[in-house]
Amino acid sequence: MSTGTDARIHNIGYRNYTGERLGISYARRALFTHSLRGSFGLGRSARSKVLPMGLFAIMMAPAVVMVAIAAFVGLDELPIEYTSYALFMQPIVGLYVALAAPQMVSLDLRFKVTPLYFSRPIERRDYVVAKYAALCCAIFLFVALPLVLAYVGGLLADLGFAEQTRGFAQGMALSVLFALLHAALALWVASLTPRRGFGVAAVIGVLTIPYFAVTALQAVAYEQGSENAVGWIGLFSPGSLIDGIQSSFLDGRSGYPYEQTPTDGAGFALLAMAILVTVVCYLLLGRRYRKAGL
Amino acid sequence: MVVSVIETNGLTKRYPRVTALDGLTIDIQPGVTGLVGANGAGKSTLIKILLGLAPATEGTASVLGLDSAAQGETIRAQVGYMPEHDCLPPDVSATEFVVHMACMSGLPRTAARERTADTLRHVGLYEERYRPMGGYSTGMKQRVKLAQALVHDPKLVLLDEPTNGLDPVGRDEMLGLIRRIHSDFGISVLVTSHLLRELERTSDHIVVIDGGRLLRSQTTASFVEATASLAVEVTDSDAHPDGTAALRTALAAAGVETVTTPGRQIHLEITDESVYDVVRDAVVELGLGLVRMERGRHEIAEVFRSRGAEDAADQAADVSNAEVTR
Numbered sequence A: 001m002s003t004g005t006d007a008r009i010h011n012i013g014y015r016n017y018t019g020e021r022l023g024i025s026y027a028r029r030a031l032f033t034h035s036l037r038g039s040f041g042l043g044r045s046a047r048s049k050v051l052p053m054g055l056f057a058i059m060m061a062p063a064v065v066m067v068a069i070a071a072f073v074g075l076d077e078l079p080i081e082y083t084s085y086a087l088f089m090q091p092i093v094g095l096y097v098a099l100a101a102p103q104m105v106s107l108d109l110r111f112k113v114t115p116l117y118f119s120r121p122i123e124r125r126d127y128v129v130a131k132y133a134a135l136c137c138a139i140f141l142f143v144a145l146p147l148v149l150a151y152v153g154g155l156l157a158d159l160g161f162a163e164q165t166r167g168f169a170q171g172m173a174l175s176v177l178f179a180l181l182h183a184a185l186a187l188w189v190a191s192l193t194p195r196r197g198f199g200v201a202a203v204i205g206v207l208t209i210p211y212f213a214v215t216a217l218q219a220v221a222y223e224q225g226s227e228n229a230v231g232w233i234g235l236f237s238p239g240s241l242i243d244g245i246q247s248s249f250l251d252g253r254s255g256y257p258y259e260q261t262p263t264d265g266a267g268f269a270l271l272a273m274a275i276l277v278t279v280v281c282y283l284l285l286g287r288r289y290r291k292a293g294l
Numbered sequence B: 001m002v003v004s005v006i007e008t009n010g011l012t013k014r015y016p017r018v019t020a021l022d023g024l025t026i027d028i029q030p031g032v033t034g035l036v037g038a039n040g041a042g043k044s045t046l047i048k049i050l051l052g053l054a055p056a057t058e059g060t061a062s063v064l065g066l067d068s069a070a071q072g073e074t075i076r077a078q079v080g081y082m083p084e085h086d087c088l089p090p091d092v093s094a095t096e097f098v099v100h101m102a103c104m105s106g107l108p109r110t111a112a113r114e115r116t117a118d119t120l121r122h123v124g125l126y127e128e129r130y131r132p133m134g135g136y137s138t139g140m141k142q143r144v145k146l147a148q149a150l151v152h153d154p155k156l157v158l159l160d161e162p163t164n165g166l167d168p169v170g171r172d173e174m175l176g177l178i179r180r181i182h183s184d185f186g187i188s189v190l191v192t193s194h195l196l197r198e199l200e201r202t203s204d205h206i207v208v209i210d211g212g213r214l215l216r217s218q219t220t221a222s223f224v225e226a227t228a229s230l231a232v233e234v235t236d237s238d239a240h241p242d243g244t245a246a247l248r249t250a251l252a253a254a255g256v257e258t259v260t261t262p263g264r265q266i267h268l269e270i271t272d273e274s275v276y277d278v279v280r281d282a283v284v285e286l287g288l289g290l291v292r293m294e295r296g297r298h299e300i301a302e303v304f305r306s307r308g309a310e311d312a313a314d315q316a317a318d319v320s321n322a323e324v325t326r
Helices: A024-039 A046-074 A082-088 A090-110 A114-118 A124-156 A161-191 A196-223 A227-236 A238-249 A264-290 B043-050 B072-078 B094-104 B109-122 B138-150 B168-183 B196-202 B220-227 B243-253 B274-286 B300-304 B311-316
Strands: B006-014 B019-028 B032-036 B058-063 B079-082 B156-160 B188-193 B205-210 B213-219 B229-234 B258-260 B266-269 B290-295
Touching: A024 A090, A024 A124, A024 B094, A046 A082, A046 A090, A046 A124, A082 A090, A082 A124, A082 A161, A082 A238, A090 A114, A090 A124, A090 A161, A090 A196, A114 A124, A114 B094, A124 A161, A124 A264, A161 A196, A161 A238, A161 A264, A196 A227, A196 A238, A227 A238, A227 A264, A238 A264, B006 B043, B019 B043, B019 B058, B019 B205, B019 B213, B032 B168, B032 B196, B043 B058, B043 B156, B072 B079, B079 B138, B094 B109, B094 B138, B109 B138, B138 B156, B138 B168, B168 B188, B168 B196, B188 B196, B196 B205, B213 B220, B229 B243, B229 B274, B243 B258, B243 B266, B243 B274, B266 B274, B274 B290
Parallel strands: B032 B188, B032 B205, B079 B156, B156 B188
Antiparallel strands: B006 B019, B006 B058, B205 B213, B229 B266, B229 B290, B258 B266
16 A cells, blocks of 8 residues: 655666866866865864864964064064064974975875876876975965964054054065975975875974074084175075075064074075075976876 | 777887887777786786876877877876775775865866765765775775776776775675676776686676787687686595596596596586586486586686696685585
8 A cells, every 4th residue: 555655765876977077277276175175184084183283273372472462561563573483483384394295295105096196187297286286375374374363463453554564565475485495395305205204204304404404504604703604504404595585685583593694695595595496396396296107 | 880998009018128018909899898917917007008198109099089199188087997006095084085086087066076975875885985984894995996986977997906805795796886887887897807707707808918918809708618617526435435536537438528636626628518417417426425516717827828737726716616515
């Protein structure tokens, strides 16, 4: 007997897909978004979210404190300059870069996901472009969002619009440069090993060891009375490159020993070096994937 | 006339030290085609060239009527590929992963979600699709790998050793699924394996390559006819202390040629259907217990060797024994 209802389960079988298929630029964007989300642990397990989110919270903390103090105590300028913020927080930023870069490429290598990408329409260079853009964007957000918070807070605390805006713009410019340089360097280093742990350690090594060496040499040079050499020595680590550039071109206070600002010549050399390192690392990254196959 | 799914002409690929493909000419029609070859026979190189990821040294290849060398991008949009190795990040769920792969094939986000749900259901993955893939069994992982190859509704899928690492039940399910990809979904399949018997069950057509050369290309039916063999194992009895020898003698008397392996199995050619009856009658007459009677399993190596005592090694690893006991 029929129960009188029409409720039934239908097996509709396999349906062909007749909808639209978007091209390579869409796929590249999809890879970019996926990688960017992944670098903050979004779309991944809860465990993958802990570190990036935790680091980001630490990164934001000084900005929050700074704004709070400025508002309640009534400072006439923020205690940390916009251009110095990323350098002040360098250990945290470095740690984030060292986590995000291997997350972006080592995992694909380790779990052999790359063949799946290359068996789809995108070319190898599309993969490299998307990954590089995603890491640049991730580092930029990581470095620049605290500045946005400080800027908005600063304006609300009446710290002077013109001065704040100028400092903020300089901070943004430095953040872009910072992101481009660090993304290229870290991504290339990370792409050399499928082991995530090695990748993390290698990136930390590349960012810190030259920096300590450079800082030590700079101190020695200054003590020996050759102040002009300080800027030139800064050429040899990513951190000191960024530091020298902000003090030469963006009115920043130098983080070099004894607050030594690079000479004009050294300043331009630092900028040229930053661009050169970025370009070379990007080309090496492209080369790394040129022969990648199934 | 039907357009060939895959066509190669004098395809050659030389690496500095090895020649992976050597003048390979094949013509694959729509349907399920098995590609058999030992490791290093050139299967992966062939797939790479077909997808336009590596240039051929000589010769031409076309997929779905498109030139592999010039139209790789268009080919890759219409072809699905399931690699042999693991390719799943452990901390992502199957749904998340397959949606992403669908987007990478150009499907808009909403369509990608719908297709993912459909495809995962078709390959038999249900509630577990929301869990991270690190906790999946091999069978579930193989299903996700298959789903990502099917999610963009390709015209052809290339499946590289899809039954690798599966237990007998999982193997059967996977083979059934492969069969359905063509019969129900209307998608042509090229499936590689080194187990000939598996391909016999699923494929319409079998292509054998070795050392980068075409060894055979024929329909499955004619293949099975040419290579079928029967493995028989019997017990001893008081009347016949060596049952195996007694049976051999009896079969030889009936005109059936046999070979004995160290494992006491008797192998014989299935020349026609009546061979089964001859074996049965011989065993009954001798009063022995029939332990096993099964169609011989062919590994790729068997196609190359003349059948003989060497086959013994191939039998050792048999997984799906249809055992007949008293």
